[in-house]
Amino acid sequence: MKQENVTASIITIGDELLIGQTLDTNSAWMAQELNKAGIWVRRRVAVGDVRQEIWQALDEEIQQSDIVLLTGGLGPTADDITKPLLCDYFGGKMTVHAETLAHVKDIFENKLKRPLLERNLRQAEVPDNCTVLFNKRGTAPGMWFDVAATSSHSKRVVVSMPGVPHEMKGLISASVLPRLKAEWQVPHILHRTLLTAGAGESFLAERIQQWEEALPPHIKLAYLPNYGLVRLRLTTTGSKLPELQHELDYLFAELQEQVKDVLVINEDKPLEEALGQLLLQKGKTVATAESCTGGYIAHLITSIQGSSAYYEGSSISYSYTAKERMLQVHNSTLTTKGAVSQETVQEMLGGLLKQTGADYGIATSGIMGPGGGTPDKPVGTVWVAVGNNERMETHRFLFRFDRMRNIQLAAANALLLLFRFVQKDAS
Amino acid sequence: MKQENVTASIITIGDELLIGQTLDTNSAWMAQELNKAGIWVRRRVAVGDVRQEIWQALDEEIQQSDIVLLTGGLGPTADDITKPLLCDYFGGKMTVHAETLAHVKDIFENKLKRPLLERNLRQAEVPDNCTVLFNKRGTAPGMWFDVAATSSHSKRVVVSMPGVPHEMKGLISASVLPRLKAEWQVPHILHRTLLTAGAGESFLAERIQQWEEALPPHIKLAYLPNYGLVRLRLTTTGSKLPELQHELDYLFAELQEQVKDVLVINEDKPLEEALGQLLLQKGKTVATAESCTGGYIAHLITSIQGSSAYYEGSSISYSYTAKERMLQVHNSTLTTKGAVSQETVQEMLGGLLKQTGADYGIATSGIMGPGGGTPDKPVGTVWVAVGNNERMETHRFLFRFDRMRNIQLAAANALLLLFRFVQKDAS
Numbered sequence: 001m002k003q004e005n006v007t008a009s010i011i012t013i014g015d016e017l018l019i020g021q022t023l024d025t026n027s028a029w030m031a032q033e034l035n036k037a038g039i040w041v042r043r044r045v046a047v048g049d050v051r052q053e054i055w056q057a058l059d060e061e062i063q064q065s066d067i068v069l070l071t072g073g074l075g076p077t078a079d080d081i082t083k084p085l086l087c088d089y090f091g092g093k094m095t096v097h098a099e100t101l102a103h104v105k106d107i108f109e110n111k112l113k114r115p116l117l118e119r120n121l122r123q124a125e126v127p128d129n130c131t132v133l134f135n136k137r138g139t140a141p142g143m144w145f146d147v148a149a150t151s152s153h154s155k156r157v158v159v160s161m162p163g164v165p166h167e168m169k170g171l172i173s174a175s176v177l178p179r180l181k182a183e184w185q186v187p188h189i190l191h192r193t194l195l196t197a198g199a200g201e202s203f204l205a206e207r208i209q210q211w212e213e214a215l216p217p218h219i220k221l222a223y224l225p226n227y228g229l230v231r232l233r234l235t236t237t238g239s240k241l242p243e244l245q246h247e248l249d250y251l252f253a254e255l256q257e258q259v260k261d262v263l264v265i266n267e268d269k270p271l272e273e274a275l276g277q278l279l280l281q282k283g284k285t286v287a288t289a290e291s292c293t294g295g296y297i298a299h300l301i302t303s304i305q306g307s308s309a310y311y312e313g314s315s316i317s318y319s320y321t322a323k324e325r326m327l328q329v330h331n332s333t334l335t336t337k338g339a340v341s342q343e344t345v346q347e348m349l350g351g352l353l354k355q356t357g358a359d360y361g362i363a364t365s366g367i368m369g370p371g372g373g374t375p376d377k378p379v380g381t382v383w384v385a386v387g388n389n390e391r392m393e394t395h396r397f398l399f400r401f402d403r404m405r406n407i408q409l410a411a412a413n414a415l416l417l418l419f420r421f422v423q424k425d426a427s
Numbered sequence: 428m429k430q431e432n433v434t435a436s437i438i439t440i441g442d443e444l445l446i447g448q449t450l451d452t453n454s455a456w457m458a459q460e461l462n463k464a465g466i467w468v469r470r471r472v473a474v475g476d477v478r479q480e481i482w483q484a485l486d487e488e489i490q491q492s493d494i495v496l497l498t499g500g501l502g503p504t505a506d507d508i509t510k511p512l513l514c515d516y517f518g519g520k521m522t523v524h525a526e527t528l529a530h531v532k533d534i535f536e537n538k539l540k541r542p543l544l545e546r547n548l549r550q551a552e553v554p555d556n557c558t559v560l561f562n563k564r565g566t567a568p569g570m571w572f573d574v575a576a577t578s579s580h581s582k583r584v585v586v587s588m589p590g591v592p593h594e595m596k597g598l599i600s601a602s603v604l605p606r607l608k609a610e611w612q613v614p615h616i617l618h619r620t621l622l623t624a625g626a627g628e629s630f631l632a633e634r635i636q637q638w639e640e641a642l643p644p645h646i647k648l649a650y651l652p653n654y655g656l657v658r659l660r661l662t663t664t665g666s667k668l669p670e671l672q673h674e675l676d677y678l679f680a681e682l683q684e685q686v687k688d689v690l691v692i693n694e695d696k697p698l699e700e701a702l703g704q705l706l707l708q709k710g711k712t713v714a715t716a717e718s719c720t721g722g723y724i725a726h727l728i729t730s731i732q733g734s735s736a737y738y739e740g741s742s743i744s745y746s747y748t749a750k751e752r753m754l755q756v757h758n759s760t761l762t763t764k765g766a767v768s769q770e771t772v773q774e775m776l777g778g779l780l781k782q783t784g785a786d787y788g789i790a791t792s793g794i795m796g797p798g799g800g801t802p803d804k805p806v807g808t809v810w811v812a813v814g815n816n817e818r819m820e821t822h823r824f825l826f827r828f829d830r831m832r833n834i835q836l837a838a839a840n841a842l843l844l845l846f847r848f849v850q851k852d853a854s
Contacts, residue, residue, distance in 0.1 A: 016651055018468040019618070020459030021660070021695075024451060027473075032447030041445040042480060046454075046471040049649070053469060060487070077632040077650045078639060117633050164652070166828050191446070205504040206544050212505060222476070223504045224443055225591070233448070268448075287749070294729025295722030298743045302721025305797055305830055313749035315742055316725045322714070322740035322783050326753070356749050370732055401593050403732055 005237065006184045008034050009061035010044045013054055013072035013082055014163060017046040026071050026168055037177055038186035039067065040237075049079045058089060058158065062147060066156055067180060072163030074140040076119040083126070083143070086160055090145050092127030097141065100124040100132060104139045133159070133175040138167040142175060155183065188241050192252040193224075193233040193268035196259055197416055201225045204232065208258050219251065227412040232259070233268070264416065271415045272300040278422050279310040279360075286418070287358035288314040289327055289348040291339065292366035292382055296411045312358040317348070327351035340365050340377050342394050345385040353389055360388050360422060362414050366397075368406045382410045386418040393421060432664065433611045435461050436488035437471045440481055440499035440509055441590060444473040453498050453595055464604055465613035466494065467664075476506045485516060485585065489574060493583055494607060499590030501567040503546040510553070510570070513587055517572050519554030524568065527551040527559060531566045560586070560602040565594040569602060582610065615668050619679040620651075620660040620695035623686050624843055628652045631659065635685050646678060654839040658695070659686070691843065698842045699727040705849050706737040706787075713845070714739040714785035716754055716775040718766065719793035719809055721745070723838045739785040744775070754778035767792050767804050769821050772812035780816055787815050787849060789841050793824075795833045809837045813845040820848060 010030055016022040024046060031041045042065060047053040054073070061068045073082030087094055101124035108116040123139040126132050133142030140162040147156040159176055161168045180186075196204065201223050205212070212221050218238060224231040234252055238244045256266055265274045279286055288297050298314040301307055317323040320334050328351040329344055337343040348363035366382030373379035380399040385392055397413060399406040437457055443449040451473060458468045469492055474480040481500070488495045500509030514521055528551035535543040550566040553559050560569030567589040574583040586603055588595045607613075623631065628650050632639070639648050645665060651658040661679055665671045683693055692701045706713055715724050725741040728734055744750040747761050755778040756771055764770040775790035793809030800806035807826040812819055824840060826833040 015647070015649055015662075016660075017455075018458055018471065019462045019662075020455040020457070021620075021651065022653075023455050024471075028444075028447040028450050030447070031445055035446045042475065042477075043484070044445065044451075044471075044473040048469065050469075057470070075650065075652075076629045079647070079649050112627070114627070114630070117629055119632060120629050166832060193448075200539070200541070202503045202544055202547050203541070205546060220442070220506070222442055222506050223502065224448065225502075226449075233443075235442075235446075285746075288743075290722075290725075294734075294738075295717075295725025295741055295743065296729075298717075298722025299726045302723075302743075302745065303831060303834065307721075308745050308799075311721075311745045313742065313744040313746060313753060314722055315740065315753065316715075316722065316729075317740040318729065318735050318738045319712075319740060319783075325782050325784070326740060326742065355752055356746075357752075372735075404730060405593060407730065 005040045006038070006067065006186050007042045007065045008039050008067040008069060009065040010041060011054070011057050011061060011068060011070045012044070012046045012163070013049065013070060015048045015079070018048045026163065026165055029165070029169065030069060030071075030172060033172055033177060035189055037181060038189050039180065039184075040189065049073060049081060051081055051085055054082065054085055055089065062156060062158060066153055066184070068156075068158045069176070070158065070160045071168050074160065074162045076123055076139070082160055086130070086143065086145065086158070087127035090127060090129050092129035094125045095128040097124050097126045097132050099134065100126070100141045103134070103136075107139060133171055135162065135167055135171055137170045138162055138164060140167070142171040144179065157183070187237055187239050188244055189235065189237050190244055190248050191233055191235050191268065192248055193231050194252075194256060194259070194266045195229055195231050195264040195271070196262040197229045197264050199230065199259075199262045201230050204230055204259065204262075208255070211254065211258060215251070219248075227409050229264070229412065229416070231268070264419065270300070270304075271412065271419060273304050275415060275419045275422070276301070276304050276307055276310055278419065282422070284359040284422070285310050285312050286360045286362070287312040287352050287356040289352040289361060289363040290314055290316045291318060291323070291348070291364055292368050293364045293407055293411050293414070294318065296407050297362060297364070297414055300411060300415065312356040315352060315355070323348065327355070338377070340367055340381055340383060342383055342396070345383040345394060346392055349385040349387060349392060360386070360418060362386050362418050364410055364414055366406075366410060368403045370403060380406055382406070384410065384414045384417060386414065386421045388425065388427065390427065393417065432467045433465070433494065433613050434469045434492045435466050435494040435496060436492040437468060438481070438484050438488060438495060438497045439471070439473045439590070440476065440497060442475045442506070445475045453590065453592055456592070456596065457496060457498075457599060460599055460604060462616055464608060465616050466607065466611075467616065476500060476508060478508055478512055481509065481512055482516065489583060489585060493580055493611070495583075495585045496603070497585070497587045498595050501587065501589045503550055503566070509587055513557070513570065513572065513585070514554035517554060517556050519556035521552045522555040524551050524553045524559050526561065527553070527568045530561070530563075534566060560598055562589065562594055562598055564597045565589055565591060567594070569598040571606065584610070614664055614666050615671055616662065616664050617671055617675050618660055618662050618695065619675055620658050621679075621683060621686070621693045622656055622658050622691045622698070623689040624656045624691050626657065626686075626689045628657050631657055631686065631689075635682070638681065638685055642678070646675075654836050656691070656839065656843070660695070691846065697727070697731075698839065698846060700731050702842060702846045702849070703728070703731050703734055703737055705846065709849065711786040711849070712737050712739050713787045713789070714779050714783040715741040716779040716788065716790040717741055717743045718745060718750070718775070718791055719795050720791045720834055720838050720841070723834050724789060724791070724841055727838060727842065739783040742779060742782070750775065754782070765804070767794055767808055767810060769810055769823070772810040772821060773819055776812040776814060776819060787813070787845060789813050789845050791837055791841055793833075793837060795830045795837075797830060807833055809833070811837065811841045811844060813841065813848045815852065815854065817854065820844065
């Protein structure tokens with residue numbers, strides 16, 4: 001199936017990727033955008049700031065993919081070696097690009113208000129055999145190289161971009177994707193994803209095995225477990241959009257029916273976004289009172305644009321004092337039941353709803369580790385309360401992982417509890 | 428330099444990595460651990476759930492690296508194809524591994540309390556020519572294959588692990604690294620990293636150019652810009668630990684001296700951790716009042732273990748009501764000056780310090796976008812106040828990026844402001 005499609009490779013360059021100092025968010029974002037445009041990413045490769053490694057990766061990828069996208073190594077410092085390498089690889093000569101030079105000068109003189117250094121001027125030099133892609137967000141331009149055809153590829157391109165995420169994103173959206181779409185008649189790649197909770201990956205697989213085995217060969221089903229939830233994704237590829245869409249919709253409806261008792265949402269979006277939409281529909285608001293999750297739930301909710309329409313705020317009360325002063329938890333509850341208890345999260349939720357006037361609330365208290373556990377409250381113990389002024393639900397969880405994952409699991413489960421509470425709530 | 432070292436390739440498997448649905452955190456973590464053990468990661472490759480792509484990647488990497496680590500594709504569902512592929516690649520035969528079988532049965536009978544399915548039993552089958560690495564955190568075992576030597580590699584290994592992060596981490600720490608260290612006499616790879624603020628990458632490069640050019644060839648300097656801050660990292664590789672350490676310490680001291688006016692910390696740790704250590708040293712506490720950063724600062728602070736010793740809590744006040752009720756901001760300030768104003772962040776900070784009793788505080792209010800901007804307060808406008816009961820500092824920022832990056836930049840800058848405030852504070 002995939003050989004018929006337009007394929008791309010992504011090469012990210014930088015030692016920081018190979019020693020684990022930087023998380024490679026660039027290629028995930030590029031992969032998403034290419035995929036939406038109907039271009040299948042067949043490989044992602046990360047290499048260091050080492051000439052022969054970059055050269056070899058380029059050599060290998062251009063033999064097998066139609067499109068090779070590179071990021072990184074275009075900065076003004078000595079460890080940035082991509083540009084001269086590309087110039088040599090494609091047999092070009094370095095030359096000053098007038099428009100980029102004017103842009104670099106403008107950035108330094110008018111925006112940064114700093115003297116322009118020789119090394120910054122060199123940012124305006126490019127190989128004379130590339131098409132320059134103007135980078136309005138930074139000094140290093142993108143470079144587009146047309147590569148000679150082979151027996152298996154009628155045309156090929158290599159595009160180099162800076163590794164700074166917002167500069168790369170600007171170039172992809174404004175220049176690279178429009179040009180790629182103009183060069184190739186790409187097939188359509190369509191996905192439909194749903195989110196389930198409460199059943200493991202094997203049980204889902206078992207339940208839908210017959211249905212899965214009967215899927216036509218151009219349809220793929222993927223299982224994506226995360227934070228105790230499982231996403232199921234259907235993917236189809238082909239050239240006739242209405243037919244593809246129709247078939248995918250039909251199969252996706254079948255899939256939803258098969259898993260309806262564990263289905264949370266039938267869209268590929270984070271739970272915090274689904275919760276936000278539900279609240280908007282109902283014209284309701286939410287607030288959070290977080291102890292052990294330390295603001296992570298608030299962060300998830302507020303990372304969604306427009307969340308100020310339904311999010312009141314949060315009290316993050318790490319200390320006893322903060323729990324008492326900010327949320328009116330009784331000192332006696334804290335001293336007799338402990339901060340990590342059903343009673344405390346209930347009082348936190350009550351105090352929160354009163355204080356913020358929100359319609360719904362979430363309260364969390366737990367021990368995330370690595371220290372702080374006791375025999376009857378081991379590390380990973382988390383109490384969650386969700387509810388409104390009429391009704392509260394509390395749940396006790398025991399997570400067994402490291403601090404960060406325990407925080408993420410507690411947040412995901414708390415959001416899920418509130419989502420279901422709001423869904424069922426008739427008020 | 429690198430050819431003399433023990434080198435590794437990391438291959439991550441899964442379509443979700445190629446459509447950008449999942450961020451590849453596994454290989455960043457593995458790279459860190461390998462690096463600490465003196466093993467240089469020369470390439471990271473991500474491929475889809477496609478047999479020929481996995482095969483080819485394995486083929487290419489094993490020709491050039493001593494060690495190839497694979498994650499993913501070991502689950503119980505139809506899109507998991509790594510295990511049969513490895514069995515074929517190394518010419519083995521599938522066989523049941525008794526210890527793993529007992530473990531799988533135990534997990535289902537005693538932990539999950541679910542019936543065991545045929546597909547789960549298959550998790551206990553392994554190629555008969557591998558060494559099984561026991562996975563106490565899950566059902567899919569790790570598999571260690573010894574590979575025949577070549578003229579350039581006296582020994583080689585391929586290790587396959589599940590893609591579930593905490594299972595992979597358990598296997599790496601408990602089995603893979605100890606075995607790798609026993610097989611190879613690895614060289615030492617040492618890093619020293621410092622964090623600067625207030626100078627761009629080019630200016631730093633210009634200032635230390637002469638010093639950088641005089642560095643011995645086995646020492647590398649990298650510039651790592653992020654969130655308006657720049658990290659500088661010195662790396663050395665070699666076999667004699669005391670000499671390497673001594674030389675690196677000496678050069679790192681020189682580097683600190685060169686950048687002392689913009690130096691923030693001389694360690695490779697997040698600002699929130701450095702702030703925590705500073706507060707612990709001084710025996711002081713901190714609280715946060717976040718509007719536009721929506722809990723992200725609280726999340727950063729509380730993601731550090733032990734933060735409950737110095738973190739009181741946070742009021743995240745998204746609405747006017749929440750700002751008034753939770754932080755005693757005057758309604759008149761909000762209506763005359765606006766929520767995004769110097770006066771409002773000052774009152775937020777004052778209310779926060781009074782309410783939580785914390786020694787220091789951070790308050791933020793801004794417009795993160797994409798909506799909500801006005802001509803005099805465009806999207807990206809952020810007011811930050813830091814201080815204590817004696818003194819407050821306020822700063823206005825204008826960030827120009829997307830919502831998430833604006834939040835991250837505001838949080839990083841607010842933490843930096845408070846870090847410097849606490850450093851200078853004599854109280």
